[in-house]
Amino acid sequence: MDPVINHQPPSPATAETAIECRELTKKFGDFIAVDRISFRVQRCEIFGFLGANGAGKTTAMRMLCGLSYPSSGHATVAGFDVYRQQEKIKQHIGYMSQKFSLYDDLTPLENIKFFGGVYGVAEKEIRERSHDLVRSLGLDREANKLVGGLPLGWKQKLAFAVALFHRPRIVFLDEPTGGVDPVTRRQFWDMIYEAAEKGVTIFVTTHYMDESEYCNRVTIMVDGKIEALDTPANLKHRFACDNMDEVFYRLARTARRSDS
Amino acid sequence: MKRNNVYTHPDAVSADTPIIADRISKSYNKGTVPALSDVSLEVKKGELFGLIGPDGAGKTTLFRILTTLLLADSGQARVSGYDVVQNFKQIRRTVGYMPGKFSLYQDLTVQENLTFFATLFGTSVAAHYELIKDIYEQIKPFSDRRAGKLSGGMKQKLALCCALIHKPEVLFLDEPTTGVDVVSRREFWEMLQQLKQQGITILVSTPYMEEAVRCDRIALIQNGRILQVDTPARIAGAFPVKLYAAKAASIYGLLKDLRAWNQVESCYAFGEWLHVTLRQDTGNGTALIREYAETRAHKQVIIQCIAPTIEDRFIQLATSNALPNGSGH
Numbered sequence: 011m012d013p014v015i016n017h018q019p020p021s022p023a024t025a026e027t028a029i030e031c032r033e034l035t036k037k038f039g040d041f042i043a044v045d046r047i048s049f050r051v052q053r054c055e056i057f058g059f060l061g062a063n064g065a066g067k068t069t070a071m072r073m074l075c076g077l078s079y080p081s082s083g084h085a086t087v088a089g090f091d092v093y094r095q096q097e098k099i100k101q102h103i104g105y106m107s108q109k110f111s112l113y114d115d116l117t118p119l120e121n122i123k124f125f126g127g128v129y130g131v132a133e134k135e136i137r138e139r140s141h142d143l144v145r146s147l148g149l150d151r152e153a154n155k156l157v158g159g160l161p162l163g164w165k166q167k168l169a170f171a172v173a174l175f176h177r178p179r180i181v182f183l184d185e186p187t188g189g190v191d192p193v194t195r196r197q198f199w200d201m202i203y204e205a206a207e208k209g210v211t212i213f214v215t216t217h218y219m220d221e222s223e224y225c226n227r228v229t230i231m232v233d234g235k236i237e238a239l240d241t242p243a244n245l246k247h248r249f250a251c252d253n254m255d256e257v258f259y260r261l262a263r264t265a266r267r268s269d270s
Numbered sequence: 271m272k273r274n275n276v277y278t279h280p281d282a283v284s285a286d287t288p289i290i291a292d293r294i295s296k297s298y299n300k301g302t303v304p305a306l307s308d309v310s311l312e313v314k315k316g317e318l319f320g321l322i323g324p325d326g327a328g329k330t331t332l333f334r335i336l337t338t339l340l341l342a343d344s345g346q347a348r349v350s351g352y353d354v355v356q357n358f359k360q361i362r363r364t365v366g367y368m369p370g371k372f373s374l375y376q377d378l379t380v381q382e383n384l385t386f387f388a389t390l391f392g393t394s395v396a397a398h399y400e401l402i403k404d405i406y407e408q409i410k411p412f413s414d415r416r417a418g419k420l421s422g423g424m425k426q427k428l429a430l431c432c433a434l435i436h437k438p439e440v441l442f443l444d445e446p447t448t449g450v451d452v453v454s455r456r457e458f459w460e461m462l463q464q465l466k467q468q469g470i471t472i473l474v475s476t477p478y479m480e481e482a483v484r485c486d487r488i489a490l491i492q493n494g495r496i497l498q499v500d501t502p503a504r505i506a507g508a509f510p511v512k513l514y515a516a517k518a519a520s521i522y523g524l525l526k527d528l529r530a531w532n533q534v535e536s537c538y539a540f541g542e543w544l545h546v547t548l549r550q551d552t553g554n555g556t557a558l559i560r561e562y563a564e565t566r567a568h569k570q571v572i573i574q575c576i577a578p579t580i581e582d583r584f585i586q587l588a589t590s591n592a593l594p595n596g597s598g599h
Binding site: 192 | 448
């Protein structure tokens with residue numbers, strides 16, 4: 011099947027580029043985990059990065075976060091080169107995942123202080139902003155309790171806020187809402203919209219197909235390649251599907267790979 | 271307790287109700303962390319029953335109590351007619367349990383895991399091969415691979431085979447599809463339909479609301495309480511008020527405006543739409559919402575009255591203070 015890729019960014023005239031990949035590739039021996047992917051993410055865009063298990067999403071994300079070197083191809087993140095400026099990339103992005111995001115044995119305030127410190131936020135600024143942050147999340151009463159005891163939804167909202175604390179230009183979210191209840195999941199997306207409105211670019215993966223509809227544009231990776239890249243509305247139109255679940259199924263059911 | 275009491279046969283009442291939970295409560299950390307509060311449900315023979323709720327709702331605690339791995343603080347439960355406390359050994363022989371966390375031996379191969387579990391249950395892989403045939407054939411090409419080296423989808427299939435190897439009467443599947451992609455999830459539910467046709471009673475939990483429609487009946491669970499038990503259609507149908515779907519060119523702008531409007535009771539994003547309920551609905555909601563959106567200068571406004579989904583009902587039950595009894599208002 012020919013990939014369905016619309017390289018037209020949403021508003022090319024005004025937007026700046028947050029992430030750009032050209033033919034980005036990662037091989038492990040003979041295995042091509044990521045196979046010449048190309049796309050451009052605009053500043054403030056909410057960019058959904060979908061794919062079947064094992065399609066190469068995590069490998070691609072690791073390259074974009076400056077955690078692994080590509081085998082070939084080009085990419086810049088926040089204007090920095092993924093080969094030569096990995097440390098610069100790390101300073102200018104935020105990252106959170108479902109699996110690891112905060113230290114369970116630290117309190118919310120300690121987590122903020124720790125991650126703020128790691129990212130080089132001035133101590134004075136951490137002191138000033140951390141209490142406001144905890145209050146805005148409605149965590150005042152839990153500010154000095156261990157994070158491990160918080161409900162999952164609260165942890166994830168806190169983790170997102172912590173990922174944004176050093177004011178990164180781009181935030182990478184790897185399945186941020188897995189297992190979170192329906193109400194909190196939506197509150198989480200309210201936070202995503204708010205961050206995007208304030209100028210943060212959002213790069214997000216999810217297994218909830220309804221959430222892919224909240225993205226400005228969505229890519230669907232199959233077997234290391236990008237098979238589709240467009241707005242959810244255009245993708246549904248093109249595949250004559252009622253929802254993204256159906257679009258995803260159409261594209262991914264022929265996948266030969268699965269994760270390991 | 272007398273020994274013969276331990277070996278009681280299942281009573282007649284339980285014969286068509288292999289899973290009975292009666293007012294089960296459980297808390298952790300000396301009562302400070304409530305996990306289940308007064309949970310009751312019955313699963314009929316041959317039913318595919320879904321326990322639907324987010325992480326932390328109490329799903330795993332209930333599974334562990336029903337599979338005799340954890341004692342409830344209060345309440346009673348019977349599985350295949352046996353009491354979960356008195357007759358735990360019989361239950362362990364007659365049920366299959368696939369925990370949420372991958373629980374096979376990572377250092378054993380696919381074949382070795384299967385043989386190991388068959389031996390534990392005093393049977394052989396060949397004895398009930400018909401039951402697992404369709405599933406096992408999909409992983410057979412990898413039978414010499416260590417379980418730890420399998421993909422997520424294949425691990426899930428192997429775990430299901432191991433849970434079925436002794437031909438259980440009742441199958442407990444704790445979040446088998448969590449974190450798995452849409453394609454594998456669909457395949458998994460198709461496998462469950464086939465097992466159901468072989469007469470196996472299945473209790474399956476999931477955090478994905480859209481999977482609920484694949485079950486005969488479901489229980490919605492949150493914070494250790496059952497919100498409602500019924501067929502998926504009746505649960506969605508019990509939504510107490512009219513539900514509207516709205517969209518406009520700026521969906522986030524519309525969301526903020528609708529939430530700020532005092533006529534709106536609730537407004538949540540659902541895919542490309544917003545789902546909206548009104549405080550006082552006099553039947554002209556579609557026109558009212560459109561009018562409001564247009565006074566706020568929204569473009570390409572579309573408003574429809576729609577049939578609620580299970581997720582709509584879940585949100586409505588989870589956010590309303592009234593104790594739900596299934597009938598709504």
